[in-house]
Amino acid sequence: MKYGRVLLEDVEGYVPGEQPQTSDVIKLNTNENPYPPSPRVIEALQSVSVNALRRYPDPVSLNFRAACARRYGLPNADWVIAGNGMDEVLAMAVRTFVDPDDAILTTYPTYTLYETLAQLHGAHIVEVDLDENFQLPEAFFETPARLVFLTRPNAPTGVAVPKGAVERLCESFDGIVFLDEAYVDFADAHCMDLVQQYDNLIVGRSFSKSYSLAGMRLGIGVAQPAIIDEFLKTKDSYNMNAVAQRVGKAAIEDAATLEANTARIRATRGRVTNALTELGFEVPESQANFLFAQWKGSPSAKTLFESLRDRGIFVRYFNARRLDHALRISIGTDAEMDALLTALGEMIAPVRA
Ligand SMILES: Cc1ncc(COP(=O)(O)O)c(C=O)c1O
Numbered sequence: 001m002k003y004g005r006v007l008l009e010d011v012e013g014y015v016p017g018e019q020p021q022t023s024d025v026i027k028l029n030t031n032e033n034p035y036p037p038s039p040r041v042i043e044a045l046q047s048v049s050v051n052a053l054r055r056y057p058d059p060v061s062l063n064f065r066a067a068c069a070r071r072y073g074l075p076n077a078d079w080v081i082a083g084n085g086m087d088e089v090l091a092m093a094v095r096t097f098v099d100p101d102d103a104i105l106t107t108y109p110t111y112t113l114y115e116t117l118a119q120l121h122g123a124h125i126v127e128v129d130l131d132e133n134f135q136l137p138e139a140f141f142e143t144p145a146r147l148v149f150l151t152r153p154n155a156p157t158g159v160a161v162p163k164g165a166v167e168r169l170c171e172s173f174d175g176i177v178f179l180d181e182a183y184v185d186f187a188d189a190h191c192m193d194l195v196q197q198y199d200n201l202i203v204g205r206s207f208s209k210s211y212s213l214a215g216m217r218l219g220i221g222v223a224q225p226a227i228i229d230e231f232l233k234t235k236d237s238y239n240m241n242a243v244a245q246r247v248g249k250a251a252i253e254d255a256a257t258l259e260a261n262t263a264r265i266r267a268t269r270g271r272v273t274n275a276l277t278e279l280g281f282e283v284p285e286s287q288a289n290f291l292f293a294q295w296k297g298s299p300s301a302k303t304l305f306e307s308l309r310d311r312g313i314f315v316r317y318f319n320a321r322r323l324d325h326a327l328r329i330s331i332g333t334d335a336e337m338d339a340l341l342t343a344l345g346e347m348i349a350p351v352r353a
Contacts, residue, residue: 026339028330029314031155031183031290033212035264035333038257041213044250048243057242060232064240067249068220072192078225079195081232082240082248086182086206086219087113089231090149093202093221094121096234097176098146105145107136109156109323111180114149129322134159134284141172148173151180153187156318156328158286166191170198176227178202183288185210185262186269192222199224209289210262211251218248265289265331272329272337279341279348294326299347301325307347313340 083089100122207218305317
């Protein structure tokens with residue numbers, strides 16, 4: 001059981017009680033956004049009144065959900081469920097649509113929380129291996145389950161399956177399809193429009209990456225009203241605090257800041273992909289705000305990870321099948337990425353010479 005995995009594994013460089021961002025390390029290990037959130041978010045924070053803190057928040061986050069529906073061209077708030085981070089929406093989906101002993105289908109590799117949630121719920125996780133290009137094999141479409149978690153773009157590879165594969169899954173899968181689009185604002189195409197077409201589809205979004213709000217904990221699930229109704233029955237009474245509801249509304253209404261920040265990150269992503277390839281890494285085309293830099297040379301990927309850590313540059317290393325030859329590197333500012341590339345160049349050059 002990997003409960004508590006975040007503190008133990010994910011947040012390298014984290015000092016309990018301190019904001020990891022305030023330390024002087026270069027933190028490229030949890031796919032946070034290096035740029036500040038929308039100025040409207042700051043205004044929303046400053047406008048929080050004492051009464052808003054003294055009173056309970058709106059239990060159904062209506063204004064926030066309505067703003068999300070408007071943003072995605074959906075009829076109204078009945079199409080959106082709000083969560084304390086998308087992680088809470090994922091947990092709610094398991095609680096709402098899966099019974100203990102049911103099967104939950106997903107891919108390998110993917111976001112490890114799905115397995116943890118299945119274990120906590122007493123459900124079985126069925127992982128189907130992605131093919132050598134990190135695409136879906138036929139077996140994935142043939143495996144029955146109550147719920148499927150598909151991540152697009154996937155983590156930790158950054159690879160996005162074609163939108164057609166999502167449509168095929170929605171048509172053929174006899175259960176709920178949870179499409180995790182945590183990183184999709186950095187991608188060429190999303191599947192939000194499919195929720196109007198498929199009554200078994202939930203599209204999940206996170207505000208932690210593209211909206212620079214990991215600390216606020218905001219996420220949503222978008223689906224047809226019959227599914228959202230089920231979520232509303234099982235969610236905690238006041239799952240969204242008053243501040244997060246305001247901030248989320250302000251963030252989603254500022255499409256321009258989202259566009260500007262994601263464009264910057266995509267540009268840096270392209271440049272760093274090329275630079276890593278020059279250094280000898282194999283980097284599948286990423287549609288996310290991180291790169292899966294595969295390294296078959298020497299020193300090993302694990303040694304590179306440790307040497308970077310010793311220099312105060314934190315990237316992510318997975319000691320797991322199909323992943324242990326790679327570094328997952330979040331896209332930071334251009335200066336941070338230059339520091340990373342310089343450090344990697346110095347570690348690799350002596351071996352190559
Ligand atoms: C694939 C994927 N889904 C969901 C999440 C959770 O996002 P949130 O911070 O909104 O809980 C993450 C966070 O890293 C993720 O990588």
